[in-house]
Amino acid sequence: MKALKITAFLLFALLFVACGKQQQQQNVTRKDANEKIQGTQKVTDSKIERGKAVYDETGCATCHAIKGVGGKIGPALDGIGKKYDSKKMGEILLEPQKLNPNTVMPPFEGSEEDLEALVAYLMSLK
Numbered sequence: 001m002k003a004l005k006i007t008a009f010l011l012f013a014l015l016f017v018a019c020g021k022q023q024q025q026q027n028v029t030r031k032d033a034n035e036k037i038q039g040t041q042k043v044t045d046s047k048i049e050r051g052k053a054v055y056d057e058t059g060c061a062t063c064h065a066i067k068g069v070g071g072k073i074g075p076a077l078d079g080i081g082k083k084y085d086s087k088k089m090g091e092i093l094l095e096p097q098k099l100n101p102n103t104v105m106p107p108f109e110g111s112e113e114d115l116e117a118l119v120a121y122l123m124s125l126k
C-alpha cells in the first residue's frame with residue numbers, strides 16, 4: 001500500500017515538472033516572437049532615422065521648416081505625411097516641377113535607397 005502511494009506521488013511530481021517545462025518553452029517562444037517584432041520595428045525606425053539624415057544632408061531645411069526649424073522659401077513640412085501617400089511623395093521629390101512648373105525646389109538626385117528613406121521620414125511627419 002505504501003509503495004503504491006509513493007508511486008502515485010512520484011507520478012504527480014513528474015507530471016508537475018513536465019508541465020513546468022512546457023510552460024517555460026511557451027514563454028521562450030513568446031519571447032522570440034516579441035524579439036522578432038521588435039526587430040522589424042528597429043528596421044523601420046532606422047530607415048526613418050536615415051531619412052532624417054538625408055533630409056539634413058540634402059539641405060531641405062534651407063527652404064523648409066519642421067517644428068519651426070528651417071527656411072521659409074517652401075511650405076513648412078509639419079504633417080506632410082497626412083497630405084500625400086508615399087508614392088506621390090516620391091514623385092514630388094523627383095519632379096517638384098509637377099507641383100509647380102516654376103518651382104525653385106531642386107529635384108532629388110540621391111540614390112534610390114536614400115529616396116526611400118527620405119520618403120519614409122516625410123511620411124512619419126503626421
Ligand code: HEC
Pocket residue numbers: 055058059060061062063064073074075077080083092093096099100102103104105106108118122
Ligand atoms: C530651394 C528651396 C527648396 C529646397 C532646397 C527644397 N524645397 Fe521642397 N519645396 C520648395 C517650394 C518653394 C515648394 C512649394 C512648391 C512650389 O510652389 O514651388 C516645395 C514643396 C515641397 C513639398 C510639397 C509641400 C506641400 O505642402 O505640398 C515637399 C514634400 C517638399 N518640398 C520636400 C522637400 C524635401 C524633402 C527637400 C530636400 C530633399 C526639399 N523639399 C528641398 C522649395 C524647396
